[in-house]
Amino acid sequence: xxxxxxxxxxxxxxxxxxxxxxxxxxxxxxxxxxxxxxxxxxxxxxxxxxxxxxxxxxxxxxxxxxxxxxxxxxxxxxxxxxxxxxxxxxxxxxxxxxxxxxxxxxxxxxxxxxxxxxxxxxxxxxxxxxxxxxxxxxxxxxxxxxxxxxxxxxxxxxxxxxxxxxxxxxxxxxxxxxxxxxxxxxxxxxxxxxxxxxxxxxxxxxxxxxxxxxxxxxxxxxxxxxxxxxxxxxxxxxxxxxxxxxxxxxxxxxxxxxxxxxxxxxxxxxxx
Amino acid sequence: xxxxxxxxxxxxxxxxxxxxxxxxxxxxxxxxxxxxxxxxxxxxxxxxxxxxxxxxxxxxxxxxxxxxxxxxxxxxxxxxxxxxxxxxxxxxxxxxxxxxxxxxxxxxxxxxxxxxxxxxxxxxxxxxxxxxxxxxxxxxxxxxxxxxxxxxxxxxxxxxxxxxxxxxxxxxxxxxxxxxxxxxxxxxxxxxxxxxxxxxxxxxxxxxxxxxxxxxxxxxxxxxxxxxxxxxxxxxxxxxxxxxxxxxxxxxxxxxxxxxxxxxxxxxxxxxxxxxxxxxxxxxxxxxxxxxxxxxxxxxxxxxxxxxxxxxxxxxxxxxxxxxxxxxxxxxxxxxxxxxxxxxxxxxxxxxxxxxxxxxxxxxxxxxxxxxxxxxxxxxxxxxxxxxxxxxxxxxxxxxxxxxxxxxxxxxxxxxxxxxxxxxxxxxxxx
Numbered sequence: 001x002x003x004x005x006x007x008x009x010x011x012x013x014x015x016x017x018x019x020x021x022x023x024x025x026x027x028x029x030x031x032x033x034x035x036x037x038x039x040x041x042x043x044x045x046x047x048x049x050x051x052x053x054x055x056x057x058x059x060x061x062x063x064x065x066x067x068x069x070x071x072x073x074x075x076x077x078x079x080x081x082x083x084x085x086x087x088x089x090x091x092x093x094x095x096x097x098x099x100x101x102x103x104x105x106x107x108x109x110x111x112x113x114x115x116x117x118x119x120x121x122x123x124x125x126x127x128x129x130x131x132x133x134x135x136x137x138x139x140x141x142x143x144x145x146x147x148x149x150x151x152x153x154x155x156x157x158x159x160x161x162x163x164x165x166x167x168x169x170x171x172x173x174x175x176x177x178x179x180x181x182x183x184x185x186x187x188x189x190x191x192x193x194x195x196x197x198x199x200x201x202x203x204x205x206x207x208x209x210x211x212x213x214x215x216x217x218x219x220x221x222x223x224x225x226x227x228x229x230x231x232x233x234x235x236x237x238x239x240x241x242x243x244x245x246x247x248x249x250x251x252x253x254x255x256x257x258x259x260x261x262x263x264x265x266x267x268x269x270x271x272x
Numbered sequence: 273x274x275x276x277x278x279x280x281x282x283x284x285x286x287x288x289x290x291x292x293x294x295x296x297x298x299x300x301x302x303x304x305x306x307x308x309x310x311x312x313x314x315x316x317x318x319x320x321x322x323x324x325x326x327x328x329x330x331x332x333x334x335x336x337x338x339x340x341x342x343x344x345x346x347x348x349x350x351x352x353x354x355x356x357x358x359x360x361x362x363x364x365x366x367x368x369x370x371x372x373x374x375x376x377x378x379x380x381x382x383x384x385x386x387x388x389x390x391x392x393x394x395x396x397x398x399x400x401x402x403x404x405x406x407x408x409x410x411x412x413x414x415x416x417x418x419x420x421x422x423x424x425x426x427x428x429x430x431x432x433x434x435x436x437x438x439x440x441x442x443x444x445x446x447x448x449x450x451x452x453x454x455x456x457x458x459x460x461x462x463x464x465x466x467x468x469x470x471x472x473x474x475x476x477x478x479x480x481x482x483x484x485x486x487x488x489x490x491x492x493x494x495x496x497x498x499x500x501x502x503x504x505x506x507x508x509x510x511x512x513x514x515x516x517x518x519x520x521x522x523x524x525x526x527x528x529x530x531x532x533x534x535x536x537x538x539x540x541x542x543x544x545x546x547x548x549x550x551x552x553x554x555x556x557x558x559x560x561x562x563x564x565x566x567x568x569x570x571x572x573x574x575x576x577x578x579x580x581x582x583x584x585x586x587x588x589x590x591x592x593x594x595x596x597x598x599x600x601x602x603x604x605x606x607x608x609x610x611x612x613x614x615x616x617x618x619x620x621x622x623x624x625x626x627x628x629x630x631x632x633x634x635x636x637x638x639x640x641x642x643x644x645x646x647x648x649x650x651x652x653x654x655x656x657x658x659x660x661x662x663x664x665x666x667x668x669x670x671x672x673x674x675x676x677x678x679x680x681x682x683x684x685x686x687x688x689x690x691x692x693x694x695x696x697x698x699x700x701x702x703x
Contacts, residue, residue, distance in 0.1 A: 168333075
């Protein structure tokens with residue numbers, strides 16, 4: 001569906017539901033936020049499940065990503081502010097935020113800055129802070145295709161490099177590569193820089209008041225498990241769950257395990 | 273810092289898409305010869321039907337053995353995914369039926385496999401889809417043939433029968449300028465000799481019956497989506513960009529940014545047309561693909577020796593192979609096909625139709641049959657078999673001489689093949 005956010009046309013996938021049920025004010029809302037240079041489609045299976053199981057579901061395209069217009073936002077704080085503006089535009093008072101990688105920093109910042117608007121956060125593939133290596137930043141600036149190749153290699157577990165996709169016939173490595181290649185050149189550098197510059201995440205974590213789930217892959221080479229453990233300590237109410245064998249691209253590599261973890265967290269904290 | 277490395281073609285040919293099964297640890301891909309799959313519970317069943325969880329329901333739509341094959345070819349071609357079909361013809365039909373309906377138009381190379389030509393020229397018009405056939409070397413001709421209702425540009429990486437090399441980058445540019453995808457039949461080149469998706473093609477298919485299998489025991493097709501074409505931006509493909517009543521109002525490009533085509537092809541095309549592959553066939557084709565890079569290298573090595581031998585032989589009037597300097601696409605082939613121009617080619621015998629017949633009858637190693645891409649060497653003389661009713665004039669119009677012989681070079685000892693050909697050439701020269 002299209003929403004007007006901060007003056008620009010913004011797209012959010014509703015999990016295959018039509019507009020009205022997706023925005024039913026009586027339903028608990030869940031917002032999915034993608035990572036660097038990606039779009040809503042990385043949440044396909046998970047967002048469809050929530051949309052069809054009693055949640056008003058929006059998987060967003062951040063500005064300048066996928067189908068959303070507007071210039072890419074240059075900081076995690078701006079992205080968090082945009083998510084809250086999107087809630088306003090959609091008429092959603094309070095929502096759970098599910099973010100992956102850059103999207104998980106966005107969810108963290110939004111929960112710290114707008115506690116009355118965020119009911120819980122699920123942070124997938126998170127490291128706080130999230131320093132980006134100079135070699136990757138340089139590649140993103142000088143040769144985006146090379147940077148995308150580096151990210152794609154590091155984002156998949158050893159298992160993911162061979163395949164065995166649960167989605168029949170899909171080569172997840174190729175799908176990830178092609179999705180990144182669709183983005184405007186310069187977007188990856190923008191997004192990686194935003195992650196790299198977000199330095200106050202651990203301080204902000206202490207201000208979060210809602211329950212948090214940290215979901216990390218045991219074979220994640222992009223965001224380390226050690227960093228996730230540090231964040232879990234900094235959050236007042238957090239649980240850390242490790243997906244054995246998963247890499248950073250966990251929604252594609254282990255879609256069912258990701259869904260089960262999110263489902264348990266959302267439903268449990270919903271009824272708590 | 274060195275760039276991180278991905279697996280090469282040899283490794284992917286053996287491993288892509290398959291990890292040892294979790295129950296018994298079988299190293300080979302198990303053959304899941306079952307029509308259907310038991311649901312764990314009602315919730316899982318509903319989630320599978322509604323695409324909330326990935327998995328298999330019914331083998332016409334997907335099957336674990338087929339999925340290994342599909343993922344493997346997608347990995348080898350650099351695509352986002354693939355669909356296994358009952359044959360190469362079924363793959364071509366699935367591609368077309370997914371993209372368009374009655375009132376649509378295709379621009380196709382005229383240098384096509386006969387089966388593809390039949391589908392486009394005679395059968396699809398009955399369903400309201402017309403095709404204009406163009407010289408694949410005539411880029412202006414391709415441009416001129418595009419109409420407002422054109423929905424696809426189609427050609428073979430190596431055309432039939434003259435091995436016309438499709439200038440994939442330039443034809444793709446023409447297609448994309450007009451908001452159209454380029455589909456190529458990559459059967460003759462395989463991912464070992466050319467990577468069409470990297471060169472600009474958007475979709476490709478294989479008759480896996482040929483080199484991918486190699487053993488000549490299984491008929492099958494594979495349709496690969498490069499994930500590169502922007503259906504939304506083109507605005508010409510409502511089957512992919514508008515809600516589909518046949519699947520709960522799904523808008524396929526919203527659902528999957530890069531795999532909308534595959535999603536519709538599987539959820540509608542396999543479901544409704546039903547030209548699926550047997551899991552047993554998928555297993556047999558996987559056995560072939562495991563050795564594809566090794567076999568293609570040998571196919572090319574043998575072909576080069578035989579082409580050189582025939583080119584110098586007194587009984588041979590002419591020979592057509594893009595690596596020869598006099599082939600019209602020699603320069604293009606050096607750019608796009610540096611690893612080789614395939615293992616199927618034609619040559620013209622002196623002595624016309626009788627010479628061709630005599631040549632065939634004196635071969636012992638080459639098998640006289642209507643197929644190509646087998647591990648065994650194959651031969652056919654069109655004027656006395658597939659085209660036997662045609663006059664010399666009619667043959668010439670089709671680009672075939674009375675003495676034309678088509679060879680598919682296999683993996684035997686090159687010396688044995690040359691000796692066999694010499695036996696046939698000697699007999700033909702006596703006609």
